Amino acid sequence: MSDVLARRDRALSPEETEELLRDRLGDGLQRTVLEYGVFTVWVEQDAWVQAATLCRDEPLLAYDMFDNLFGIDAREEGFDVVAVLYSTSTGNRIALRTRCAGGRDEPTCPSITDIYRGADWMERETWDMFGVDFPGHPQIGPRILTVENFEGWPLRKDFHLASRAAKPWPGVKEPAELDEDGNVIERVPHIGDAPGPYDLDKAMAEQAQAMNPRPELDGPEDDDDADDEPAEVEAGPDDDPTVSGAEKAEARRKAQAEARAKKAAERAGGDGDEGAAQLDQDVYDQLIAEGKSERIARSKAKAAYIKAQRAKEGDA
Amino acid sequence: MSDLETTERVLPSNAPGEDVAFEILGDGDFPTAEMSLSIGPAHPATHGVFRIVLDLDGERVRGARPVIGYMHRGFEKLAEYRDYRQIAALTNRHDWLSGFCNELGVAIAVESMLELEVPDRAQWIRMLMAEWNRILNHLMFIGSYALELGAITPMFYAFREREDIQHLMESATGGRLHFTYNQPGGVKIDLPKGFLKRSAEISKVTRERFDDYVDLVLGNEIFQGRTVGVGPLPQDVALSLGITGPTLHATGIAEDSRVTEPYLKYGDIDVEVPLGENGDAFDRFYVLLHRIRASLDIIDQIHDHMPAGPVNSKLPKMVKAPEGAIYVRTENPLGQLGYWLESDGGRTPWRFKMRTPSFSNVQAIPYLMQGALLPDAISILGSVFFVVGDIDR
Numbered sequence A: 001m002s003d004v005l006a007r008r009d010r011a012l013s014p015e016e017t018e019e020l021l022r023d024r025l026g027d028g029l030q031r032t033v034l035e036y037g038v039f040t041v042w043v044e045q046d047a048w049v050q051a052a053t054l055c056r057d058e059p060l061l062a063y064d065m066f067d068n069l070f071g072i073d074a075r076e077e078g079f080d081v082v083a084v085l086y087s088t089s090t091g092n093r094i095a096l097r098t099r100c101a102g103g104r105d106e107p108t109c110p111s112i113t114d115i116y117r118g119a120d121w122m123e124r125e126t127w128d129m130f131g132v133d134f135p136g137h138p139q140i141g142p143r144i145l146t147v148e149n150f151e152g153w154p155l156r157k158d159f160h161l162a163s164r165a166a167k168p169w170p171g172v173k174e175p176a177e178l179d180e181d182g183n184v185i186e187r188v189p190h191i192g193d194a195p196g197p198y199d200l201d202k203a204m205a206e207q208a209q210a211m212n213p214r215p216e217l218d219g220p221e222d223d224d225d226a227d228d229e230p231a232e233v234e235a236g237p238d239d240d241p242t243v244s245g246a247e248k249a250e251a252r253r254k255a256q257a258e259a260r261a262k263k264a265a266e267r268a269g270g271d272g273d274e275g276a277a278q279l280d281q282d283v284y285d286q287l288i289a290e291g292k293s294e295r296i297a298r299s300k301a302k303a304a305y306i307k308a309q310r311a312k313e314g315d316a
Numbered sequence B: 001m002s003d004l005e006t007t008e009r010v011l012p013s014n015a016p017g018e019d020v021a022f023e024i025l026g027d028g029d030f031p032t033a034e035m036s037l038s039i040g041p042a043h044p045a046t047h048g049v050f051r052i053v054l055d056l057d058g059e060r061v062r063g064a065r066p067v068i069g070y071m072h073r074g075f076e077k078l079a080e081y082r083d084y085r086q087i088a089a090l091t092n093r094h095d096w097l098s099g100f101c102n103e104l105g106v107a108i109a110v111e112s113m114l115e116l117e118v119p120d121r122a123q124w125i126r127m128l129m130a131e132w133n134r135i136l137n138h139l140m141f142i143g144s145y146a147l148e149l150g151a152i153t154p155m156f157y158a159f160r161e162r163e164d165i166q167h168l169m170e171s172a173t174g175g176r177l178h179f180t181y182n183q184p185g186g187v188k189i190d191l192p193k194g195f196l197k198r199s200a201e202i203s204k205v206t207r208e209r210f211d212d213y214v215d216l217v218l219g220n221e222i223f224q225g226r227t228v229g230v231g232p233l234p235q236d237v238a239l240s241l242g243i244t245g246p247t248l249h250a251t252g253i254a255e256d257s258r259v260t261e262p263y264l265k266y267g268d269i270d271v272e273v274p275l276g277e278n279g280d281a282f283d284r285f286y287v288l289l290h291r292i293r294a295s296l297d298i299i300d301q302i303h304d305h306m307p308a309g310p311v312n313s314k315l316p317k318m319v320k321a322p323e324g325a326i327y328v329r330t331e332n333p334l335g336q337l338g339y340w341l342e343s344d345g346g347r348t349p350w351r352f353k354m355r356t357p358s359f360s361n362v363q364a365i366p367y368l369m370q371g372a373l374l375p376d377a378i379s380i381l382g383s384v385f386f387v388v389g390d391i392d393r
Helices: A002-010 A014-028 A045-057 A119-130 A162-166 A198-211 A219-227 A230-235 A245-268 A271-277 A281-289 A294-315 B075-079 B087-094 B099-114 B120-148 B153-173 B195-218 B221-227 B235-241 B281-305 B357-362 B365-369 B374-383 B388-392
Strands: A029-035 A038-043 A065-073 A079-086 A093-099 B007-010 B022-025 B034-039 B051-057 B060-067 B324-332 B335-343 B351-355
Touching: A014 A029, A014 A038, A014 A045, A029 B324, A038 A045, A038 B324, A045 A079, A045 A093, A065 A119, A065 B235, A065 B335, A065 B351, A079 A119, A079 B335, A093 B324, A245 A294, A281 A294, B051 B374, B060 B365, B060 B374, B075 B087, B075 B351, B087 B099, B087 B351, B087 B388, B099 B120, B099 B324, B099 B335, B120 B153, B120 B195, B120 B281, B120 B374, B153 B195, B195 B221, B195 B281, B221 B281, B221 B374, B281 B374, B335 B357, B357 B388, B365 B374
Parallel strands: A038 A093
Antiparallel strands: A029 A038, A065 A079, A079 A093, B007 B022, B034 B051, B051 B060, B324 B335, B335 B351
């Protein structure tokens, strides 16, 4: 490890590299850019192969590792090709960049496969994605990533993403989208979507409860609902050992719902009498006398009352 | 093709005194025929939809043509239509065995462009997770490579460890494969209580079990017979092809971005890079295996360094990278991952190029297989260590 790092002392600075390249390439070198630690050298199309050769063979540069090669859409001016090279001895990296000849219609860029073996597939990919032809490449086709009969050049900007053309964004609004006044539209996450630590969970649950209160049960209406199937309630959740657990649970749930409905009805006021009126008082008294609980007695009395009502309707 | 004109007499050495001799016709080669053999796209040895066409002369491979692209999902195009924060969800899918390390690159790229300051704790957490992810990845390949060579047991051992580590990472990130734990400016949420203790425990157990792998696989005579001297890769070819990761380290070049271009806090700790000598399949596996130990060493150092503090910084409501281009290289489990992020100042990247390690590494397969025997072809294919999604993107 130490021997690798020791050689770093000989590494040329970007300025020195530029000076060296300018000396060798002359007008072939257009300009250099150093941003975010990336040293980009723009070269003329004609000097592309020469620049790559120089980078590899010049002992002071010694860019021995081929890192990357790809295309970039350069709007109406056509396409750029970037080759990223790295030197394992100096630790320097350089990005050679050139604008393809031929504009947007027939972009071409000389191949550097003879200089760096790794450029082979990278150039095939660039051709596949941008339609940039690489004269001198041993075999640019068939298309490397897309299917053989694919039409179009997918990474060109005029090739639209089909899913986005059909539906702008799968959601309400795009993230950080602006409204007409230039304000950021914030997407409101719907409740229950945010996992997190316990405190946050609790806060979210409370917030959810506050925003979605349990719908208040409507007394008389709910009574009717419960009355539709009186037989099950009649069975009594705790009395009959033959009923299965599920049935018991069902009965208990119904009974509880009924009790809630009762309370709601009582709260509503005035409905209490009406509720009592719907009971078969004889059955109720008899059951209470037998020592059943008030709840069971009420439900059975109510069931008896409804039976009687239906029988009356049937007769009529 | 065999030359039948020559003959050779061979006296078997194990029958001294007996007048038995074999006469071999020709130069010892069988008469062979040429054929083209297509392996894949769905073949167990290619672990994924990857096809390779072998031109055979008898059992000798005369040429190999990998056919890729069956899994191309167009991530580079999709990234151009997404917010900088959303790209992480795309990047942790191309190499599904190292999701965390993938996200790291894009987070660093956006942070550098926005000049966001990342809290120390977030950086150490990122390193910790990245190293655990590296071990996860390597364990998978230890299991699968041995499986390809006919040994089924290491797979079970590897998955025992993988399960523990996945549980650990799941406790912090909520994901087992696609973590999406990074965000520009830090990590999504702090580590849960007891995470570091559990991490230290698993590190200790994995270290104890590390010797099992060495004995089970590296010390195995059959494994050595199948890999030693198979598919050697010279240094200059490796560099010219842009090969990185264990495949490069096996040739003896210690090019590891954690050491040569430290990102996060790798500069503050010792990173050991295990090296091979010959660049053959055995060395590639040796390096892969010993990278687990090196990662465990790093994890132990991270435990000692982990500071307290915030884990993320406030992001502006709209993340807009300034105009310009950045190239971020991180050391992924399979090699160096490079992201070229070019922005035109808008909400989405203008160009997002993924330089994935598997794509470059698989380019070496035609070179490695040239002249190899057919059974060795499987041994070579597995030893390059690639993930098909990482090739096709």
